[in-house]
Amino acid sequence: MKELLKVEGLRIYAGGRPVTLVESLDVGEGEVVLVTGPSGSGKTSFLRCIAEVNDIFGITCSGYMALGIDRDELSYIPQEPWFGMASPYPILEVRSFSNADDYSVRRYAKLFNVEHILESNSMDLSAGEIQRILFIESVLSRSKLVLVDEVTAYLDEESRKQLVNVIEEMRSEFGVAFIVVDHDVELWSRHIDKVLYLEPTSSSRIYYNVDETPLMASMDRLRAEVEELSRELAEKVGEEPILKLYNVWFRYPDSTDFVIKGVNIDVKRSEMMVIRGPSGKGKSTLLKIMADIYRPKKGVVLRYAKDIQYIPENPLLYLSEPTPRDELMKNTDLAVKSNLIRVLDTPIMRLSSGEKRRLAVASALARGSDLILLDEPSVGLDAENFISILKLLIEAVSRGVSIVTATHSRLLSSVTRSVVQL
Numbered sequence: 027m028k029e030l031l032k033v034e035g036l037r038i039y040a041g042g043r044p045v046t047l048v049e050s051l052d053v054g055e056g057e058v059v060l061v062t063g064p065s066g067s068g069k070t071s072f073l074r075c076i077a078e079v080n081d082i083f084g085i086t087c088s089g090y091m092a093l094g095i096d097r098d099e100l101s102y103i104p105q106e107p108w109f110g111m112a113s114p115y116p117i118l119e120v121r122s123f124s125n126a127d128d129y130s131v132r133r134y135a136k137l138f139n140v141e142h143i144l145e146s147n148s149m150d151l152s153a154g155e156i157q158r159i160l161f162i163e164s165v166l167s168r169s170k171l172v173l174v175d176e177v178t179a180y181l182d183e184e185s186r187k188q189l190v191n192v193i194e195e196m197r198s199e200f201g202v203a204f205i206v207v208d209h210d211v212e213l214w215s216r217h218i219d220k221v222l223y224l225e226p227t228s229s230s231r232i233y234y235n236v237d238e239t240p241l242m243a244s245m246d247r248l249r250a251e252v253e254e255l256s257r258e259l260a261e262k263v264g265e266e267p268i269l270k271l272y273n274v275w276f277r278y279p280d281s282t283d284f285v286i287k288g289v290n291i292d293v294k295r296s297e298m299m300v301i302r303g304p305s306g307k308g309k310s311t312l313l314k315i316m317a318d319i320y321r322p323k324k325g326v327v328l329r330y331a332k333d334i335q336y337i338p339e340n341p342l343l344y345l346s347e348p349t350p351r352d353e354l355m356k357n358t359d360l361a362v363k364s365n366l367i368r369v370l371d372t373p374i375m376r377l378s379s380g381e382k383r384r385l386a387v388a389s390a391l392a393r394g395s396d397l398i399l400l401d402e403p404s405v406g407l408d409a410e411n412f413i414s415i416l417k418l419l420i421e422a423v424s425r426g427v428s429i430v431t432a433t434h435s436r437l438l439s440s441v442t443r444s445v446v447q448l
Contacts, residue, residue: 027054029094030171030203031076031325036089040070041376045071048230052170052429055201058193060214062207063224064378064408066369069207070105072224073173074110076205077102084376093171101169103407105176105207105379107156108340110159115410116151116159117144124166134162138188143306149277153339153402154180154305154434161189165196175207176379179405180339182434190217201344211241220381243410251413252437267330268397268428269293270314274325276311285311286322291446295396296421298429303448309432312338312448313399316430331397331428339401345374350381353389364388380406382401387415391422398422400431404438416441 031053038045044070046203053059061069074080077100093100104110113119120131135141138158143151145437152161164172176375178186194217196202208214211221214236221233223240276286285308293299301309314320315327317336329335337344347353351370356362361367364384371376377385383406390398404412416438419429431438439445 027056028201029054030342031094031205032090032092034090036072036075036087036091038068038075039086039088040068040071041084041373042086043372044227045085045225046226046228046230046264048072048222048224051230051232053203053205055170055203056197057219058197058204058206058214058217059220059222060206060208060211060218060236061222061224062209062211064226065365065384065406066378067224067226069224070175070378073102073149073175073205073207076100077173084373095133095170096284099168099170101159101164101167101171102173102174103157103164103175103177105179106340106342107160107180107292110160111148111156114148115145115156116140116148119148120144120163120166124163124168126166130166131162134165137192138162138185139304140306147278147280150280152180152306152310154182154185157181158185158189158227158305160292161192165192168200171203171205173205176209176406177206178208178210178213180305180402180434183436185305186213190214193217209241209406211236211239217307252416252441266295267292267328268295268297269331269430270326270328271316272326273321274312274315274327276308276315276320276322284323286315289325289446289448292428293397293428296426296429297444298423298442299444299446300442300444301430301432301433302434302439303446304432307448309448310401313401313430313432317399329397331395332394333395334397334399335390335393336399337386337390337401337403339405341382342374344386345382345389348373350374350377350385353385354392356389357392360388360392360418363414363418378406380408380411382406384411384415388418391418391427396426397428399432400429402433402435403431404433404435412437 033051036048071085140158223231271291274289275284277284349371350366
């Protein structure tokens with residue numbers, strides 16, 4: 027088996043701060059390596075070092091790292107999918123970067139249920155749709171080593187299974203190797219050869235059985251805590267309305283198809299509501315309608331909230347201050363509860379995706395709003411940080427705050443009985 031990547035003693039720093047140490051990793055043809063660990067442990071930084079884009083993000087890497095393939099045989103799908111699109115239309119994106127013919131592009135687009143958006147404006151796509159486009163691009167480029175960072179984060183259950191099946195096909199038929207960063211270790215348990223477990227400022231560990239990793243034990247604790255929090259949340263819903271949608275319809279200006287069709291929603295004070303549905307079915311669009319960013323083509327939206335905070339899929343579009351300390355208005359209590367105390371003075375652009383997301387949620391809570399709209403708030407969070415954010419949200423609900431969140435997370439959906447399925 028040909029060795030595609032070898033790493034030894036790779037130390038990773040962000041802004042001069044030690045992040046993690048990857049002691050040893052070998053990746054051969056057709057292997058799938060899962061990289062996991064707590065939020066902020068350097069998983070994304072590790073992929074950026076391999077892809078040689080680390081300098082852009084203020085990351086430095088020292089140690090031994092050797093590729094057994096040409097650089098153009100390596101593909102990298104970033105954690106923030108919106109940073110991966112370089113073309114205004116998906117069809118141009120895939121053709122330009124893979125040199126694939128139209129038949130091949132449409133074949134895989136149909137497989138991943140994105141054929142209908144190939145000519146759409148990239149700005150109108152959901153994060154899940156962009157992720158699938160970028161994955162198709164990497165498939166058609168015939169890469170030998172593919173780096174995928176939280177590639178399932180914005181995908182619905184069916185799309186996740188399709189992606190894993192395609193990875194299995196590519197590794198077995200073409201010998202393509204994958205290095206996958208993900209917190210969902212259960213999804214990958216039957217499809218990986220080894221696990222690289224990273225911890226902040228500590229040495230890495232290699233596991234050959236997912237069940238032996240620390241995250242599997244934490245998943246059991248997570249389910250138990252979520253069940254307890256669910257019972258607590260059920261007792262808090264009030265009767266006073268805070269947001270109502272009557273027969274709401276919406277379509278984008280360049281489309282004749284409605285993405286939101288006749289939706290009726292009634293959000294109460296002290297309620298946590300979850301919006302679920304397949305990728306591209308309008309979850310993010312619906313939140314933007316609630317936030318008065320988009321105006322419906324038909325229907326009525328009644329807002330009774332004094333202040334509404336909307337956090338989009340990309341938390342950087344919400345965050346406005348240079349550091350977490352400034353963003354939280356020096357609220358150290360929120361910093362502690364959201365596990366951000368150690369990065370209070372770190373520039374926001376150097377935070378991990380999970381840290382940015384936790385910061386955005388904590389920042390919205392710090393502003394005292396009575397309605398908070400969250401788009402995929404659990405992306406990039408490990409079990410511990412998922413619970414810390416969930417506790418913060420339930421604490422806010424107990425103070426009369428209403429939360430509406432769009433998510434693919436089964437765990438987050440299981441917390442509340444108020445679920446809207448699109």
